[in-house]
Amino acid sequence: MNQNKLKISRKLPIKAIVNNPAYKFLSQALIIAGITFLLTEATFRIYHRINPTFVFYNRSYNRWRGRPHAQDFDFQLNSHGFKDVEFTQEKPEGIYRMLGIGDSFAFGIVPYHYNYLTLIEKQLNSQGQNIEVINMGIPGLGPAAYLALLINEGLVLNPDKVLLSFYIGNDFIDNYLTSLDRKKQTFYTVAFLQSLIKLQTQFEGTVYNPNNLEYQDDHPTLTDESYLDQVSNLSRMFNIRTNDGIFLGFFEDAMADIRRIKEICDSRNIDLTIVIIPTEVQVNKQLQSQVIDILKPDDPQGLDFDYPNRLLRDRLSQYNIQYIDLLDDFRQVSQTTRLYRPNDSHWNIAGNALAAELITKHLLTNNFNPDGE
Incomplete structure (x- = not known):
């Protein structure tokens, strides 16, 4: 009798918990949250398949590609989502x-412009050439994607x-980062929340918005802390004294894609x-000093900011x-x-102008012969 009472008394707390209004x-x-999460996840996946967005990982090179005819400041992207005027697939007569x-x-x-x-x-x-330069730039690409873009859309x-x-x-390191993104993203809902947090904590007042028709050349993109952290992490490639071979592995991976691009171009008689x-850290002495203070190498000379360029050349x-x-x-x-734009790894107007001047000069003085003479 006492044992039966004991068994009943042990079951009573479970019943009490189940019948408790707070438990119910x-x-x-939890059930509603679970259903909401699943519906949200399904919605994000369907939306991303129909209308890809950079927030979610995309196996193709189109994750950050512009939308056809989207507004970009005072310009409209072309029908391919490239930042250029429309072009025909067939090359016009007499055009290089x-x-x-x-x-x-x-x-x-x-x-x-x-x-x-x-x-x-x-x-x-303006130098009397008859040149058509098609801008096929897509944000977020790396060597493997350059190769894919050339094969899929360039050769034609x-x-x-x-x-x-x-x-x-x-x-x-873009090939590695791309594979890392693929492994990290499990749930689209989590990726969306992470993106919101990043926008709120790492970016200055206004995020880059091409729909805004007014471009601000001197407006910072990231906060001082976020940009310096980003630059410091990437600058580890310059520390040749403590390089453990990881960077060299990334280097060889990138060079394999570049070599393949060269082989394809040679086979098609394409220069x-x-x-x-x-x-920026390679050209900005002040930023270099800040990075050296953060990384604190045993020997400041161990940070060789020319190192990857020498390897590449x-x-x-x-x-x-x-x-x-x-x-x-x-x-x-x-x-x-x-x-460079403040707290941004990209060129500002002056940087673009200098690059254009240097590249144009190089092309005109290094066997650039559109007439084939």
């Missing part, structure tokens, strides 16, 4: 067609030349020129690929002129 409310709330392939540098955060690819076309034609345009912009700041774009020469390294000229001009 909590369980119902050049493809500008790159990431957000090629796409540009400045208005279309200030973009260095736009300026290159204008400057070459029958180009005479490919001008590929290689950004020192992240093009060595290839690589534009080596420096990151040597390998491009080995592959017989023509290149132009903008580092020295940007370093010199940066002593008196700001060439």
Whole structure:
């Protein structure tokens, strides 16, 4: 009898919990939250499939691609989502067609008329050439995506030349970062919340908004803390004394894609020129000092800000690929002129203008022969 009472007394607390109004409310709330999460997740996935957005990972190179005919300051993207005027697939008679392939540098955060690819076309034609430069820049790309873009969309345009912009700041590691993004993203809902948090905590007053028709060349993009943290992390590639070989692995991965691009261009009789774009910490002495203070290398000379450029130049020469390294000229001009947007890794108007001037000069003096003579 006592044992039965004991068993009943042990069951009573469970019944009491189940019948408790607070428990019922909590369980119902959890069920509703679960259903809401699943519906939200399904909605995000369907939306992303129909209308891809950078917030969610995309296996293709189109994650950050512009929407066809979208407004970009006072300019409208073309029907391909590129920051350029419309072009025909068939190359016009007598035109020397050049493809500008790159990431957000090629796409540009400045208005279309200030973009260095736009300026290159204008400057070459002012020299009596008959040039068409097609800007195929898509933000967020890396070497593997450059290769895919050339194969999928570039070759059909029958180009005479490919001008590929290689950004020192992240093009060595973009293939790795892309695979990392693919592994990290499990739920679209979580990615959306993370994106909101990032926008609220890392960016200054107004985020880059191409729908705003007024471009502000001196307005910072990131907060001081976020930008310095970003630059410091990327600057570990310059510490050659403690380099454990990881960067060299990234380097070889990127070079495999560049070599494949070279092979494809050679097979189609297409000229290839690589534009080596420096990151701001390579040309800005003040920013270099801040990075050295943060990384605190045993020997400040151990941070060699020319190191990746030397590796890249040597390998491009080995592959017989023509290149132009903008580092020295940007370093010199940066002593008196700001060439990057504040707290932003991208060129401002002056940076784009200098790049266009240097690249145009290089093209006109290095076997650039549109007439085939």
